[in-house]
Amino acid sequence: MLIQFLLIAAVIVLLVFFLKNHGTTKTAAGVKIGFLLFLVLAVVAVIRPVEVSKVAELVGVGRGTDLLLYALVVAFGFQTINTYLRFKELELRYARLARAIALRNAEAPEPPQDAPVVEAVERVEDPAHTS
Amino acid sequence: MADQSDVWLVVPVYNEAQVIADVVRNALQTFPNIVCVDDGSRDGSADAIRGTGAHLVQHPVNLGQGAAIQTGVEYAREQPGAEYFVTFDADGQHQVADVVRMLDRLRAEPVDIIVGTRFKGDDSHIPLIKRVVLKTVVAVSPKLRKLKLSDAHNGLRVFNKKVADELRITLNGMGHASQIVDMISQRGWRVTEEQVEILYTEYSMSKGQSLINGVNILFDSALKTGSRR
Numbered sequence: 001m002l003i004q005f006l007l008i009a010a011v012i013v014l015l016v017f018f019l020k021n022h023g024t025t026k027t028a029a030g031v032k033i034g035f036l037l038f039l040v041l042a043v044v045a046v047i048r049p050v051e052v053s054k055v056a057e058l059v060g061v062g063r064g065t066d067l068l069l070y071a072l073v074v075a076f077g078f079q080t081i082n083t084y085l086r087f088k089e090l091e092l093r094y095a096r097l098a099r100a101i102a103l104r105n106a107e108a109p110e111p112p113q114d115a116p117v118v119e120a121v122e123r124v125e126d127p128a129h130t131s
Numbered sequence: 132m133a134d135q136s137d138v139w140l141v142v143p144v145y146n147e148a149q150v151i152a153d154v155v156r157n158a159l160q161t162f163p164n165i166v167c168v169d170d171g172s173r174d175g176s177a178d179a180i181r182g183t184g185a186h187l188v189q190h191p192v193n194l195g196q197g198a199a200i201q202t203g204v205e206y207a208r209e210q211p212g213a214e215y216f217v218t219f220d221a222d223g224q225h226q227v228a229d230v231v232r233m234l235d236r237l238r239a240e241p242v243d244i245i246v247g248t249r250f251k252g253d254d255s256h257i258p259l260i261k262r263v264v265l266k267t268v269v270a271v272s273p274k275l276r277k278l279k280l281s282d283a284h285n286g287l288r289v290f291n292k293k294v295a296d297e298l299r300i301t302l303n304g305m306g307h308a309s310q311i312v313d314m315i316s317q318r319g320w321r322v323t324e325e326q327v328e329i330l331y332t333e334y335s336m337s338k339g340q341s342l343i344n345g346v347n348i349l350f351d352s353a354l355k356t357g358s359r360r
Contacts, residue, residue, distance in 0.1 A: 095198045095303050107187040
């Protein structure tokens with residue numbers, strides 16, 4: 001059936017598109033346009049359900065509601081990937097932030113007991129270095 | 132014994148208070164420079180490290196082993212005189228003698244990084260399931276076969292300044308091992324491996340990564356294109 005081909009094609013295209021262009025301005029703009037289209041279609045579907053059913057029949061789905069359901073499933077999968085990638089990116093930034101803090105507060109080992117007591121300064125040279 | 136003052140041991144630590152002080156003291160007898168990266172432990176690992184003579188870098192929150200290694204390497208590579216770097220597990224699995232041997236090779240041979248392997252000699256001491264899974268990973272990975280590596284998930288690695296400067300681990304969790312393999316092949320680091328012994332004590336077995344975690348590693352690796360920049 002045509003719908004099967006369309007749905008699978010949509011999933012693959014979205015996946016490839018997202019993994020390739022994730023995080024660029026172009027993608028962000030694409031998402032917004034997609035969202036607008038989605039809103040327009042939603043309004044059309046509410047006002048003229050018959051038209052949706054016609055489109056559904058055209059691609060080989062029984063009813064307009066079924067078509068909407070299928071489209072929703074694809075959109076949901078797409079959203080899930082998007083969220084996952086965003087989380088990964090945030091995690092990376094968060095790690096860099098934590099790393100910067102960790103490196104600033106690094107503690108070098110205390111000098112040997114008989115040495116004069118010096119306040120622990122960050123990144124003092126290891127006493128073993130100079131020996 | 133050769134002077135090891137140009138060597139830095141990077142030890143990622145997460146909830147290892149029981150054993151970390153002994154592991155560090157033991158390693159300090161050979162290697163004067165050790166940096167322990169406490170990855171947000173909640174069991175007082177940091178206090179155990181203080182006073183051993185190792186440098187201590189503390190993540191304010193738990194990030195994962197990959198992130199801890201990256202932090203440790205970034206700390207160590209800024210230290211004056213640092214030429215060689217070692218990633219060393221905190222649970223006492225790794226042998227100092229193996230590290231010394233790997234360093235001797237790294238100094239003498241034209242390689243950038245030496246990875247430890249459990250599979251060059253007799254491997255009957257490795258738990259059977261672990262053996263099967265680890266060997267399967269190698270069998271299905273064309274990259275590992277091309278680089279002639281037999282054990283990608285060995286935590287013991289020795290590398291030079293070039294590798295340390297270029298190292299950028301972005302997978303915070305356990306996926307970093309495969310990411311390092313990717314970097315080896317992408318950046319053309321010269322790699323070889325060395326037979327090492329892993330002590331499977333009861334303690335390390337209970338701490339080691341569970342095999343089910345392999346699923347997470349595979350998933351992260353498959354999707355890591357997303358975090359590339």
